[in-house]
Amino acid sequence: MKIKLLLFILLICSSLWAQDILLDLYNAGVEISREIDKAVLEATALTDAEENQLGAQIRTEIIKTERPCTHRRFPVNEIFRKVVANASRQGLDWECTIVSNSEFNAFAIAGGKVFINKGLLDAVGSEAELAFVIGHEIAHIDLKHCVYKIQHGVRAGQIDPNLGELVQIGYDIYSRPFSQPQEQEADELGFRLMRRAGYPKQGALDFFRRLEQFEPKIEDPTINAVNDFISTHPTARRRLERMQQLD
Template sequence: MLKQFSAFVWRRQQRRWLYGLLSVVTALSLWLGTPQPSQAISWIELLLRGVQIYQISNLSPRQEVQLGKQINQQLIESGRVELVSDRQINEYINQIGQRLAQYSDRPELPYTFQVVKDDSINAFATMGGFVYIHTGLIKAADNEAELASVVAHEIAHISRRHSVEQLRQRALAEGVLSAAGLEQSRAVQIGVELAYSRPNSRQDELEADQSGLEMLRQAGYAPSATIAFLEKLQRQGGSPPAFLSTHPATSDRIRALEREIDPAMANQGEGLNNQAYQAKIRSLL
């Protein structure tokens, strides 16, 4: 009797499991058979291929850092950037960057500051905390506060997730963002392209200016350096520096910053000693 009862229970459990499986398969078949917006490839196929997918709209900080590391690796391995090996310069730039980053909107990110061997006046950043400063920009600055104002601006792009939004917009424009998300290899490729093209919108730039200025002040640097550096670059003859050529209306940015700085407090803070700065970057001169 007990054996018959056990067999009955087992058959009943089997039927329940089978009905449940059939329901799942039916639901999947209906979903996969329905056209999905921007679905270049189904998530089930990507799963079967073992491809890592990023949900860009819900990218976690850990995923952002992971993606940033891969973009950084590609930039270096492809020869797009050549990093400076000078230990003193690297430590100096990292010291400035870490001092500023603790006052950013996302101080918990593991920020990485790297010096690029390039005489063009440029700086850029990519997601996950990676900031790149060209040697040409370091030499163009008169003092530490001016350099710090640029570093703060780039940190602000990261802390406001501008690179992540650019990645999403580019993937949508290219039609490679599916309902499942964005394939890892393509995400890295787009990230590398964006790192140098810097397609920041006017709103992004103004936002990074405001956030960067606040960072600069909280870190104890003189806020006047932000405007001083922009004005100096704007006055340069010939082709505009790369740092400005990819940014909108420098004069508008300067006016917006001037509204945020009290003239009486503009020079209060550190980093305005030109001679001390020249001594710090002597190996580049």
């Protein structure tokens, strides 16, 4: 009986040990693929001037379907200028465009181009709340998330694409969601950018409380699945809790 018990304990220990080894191997694999990804992104990096040219052309394609408009409720361009003054990539042609889409959304593309939907401007409650949204979109560009998305698209396609092909790739994928870690980074940098521009922390908290009201619509198949705020996880509640930790 004692031998059986000993064998049983040995079996449990060895399987836990094997699990540890498998976990180590998995983590090593993740680390290697991360390093390869970093090296490829560096090797295919665009200069700011190239990114500006690319962004301008993708914007031209986007505004063929997303109609630019004006909105009187908030001084959008003034808020944008204040927030972007704190971005690190000052060589980009930063520009904010309001589009007449009624969905609660905003998005960013390579080359410093931010788009804010009329539907979002109708819904936000204060300049500070809008400053956080603008900060979040600027952060996606400042952290190169937008241009990395295009570089990843290139790797799946051609080896040495020309500008026209890059524009097509950029247009095809501009509305695809970012990864969860990228969303978290954009929340944190966006928060810092709006705070440095002099806006109160409350703006970010108000935004995530508002976003919570939109979350039940995620289950609704008729809603646009590529929304930068609504389709991304973690939840607005979790993101709000993270913002509460910041100053």
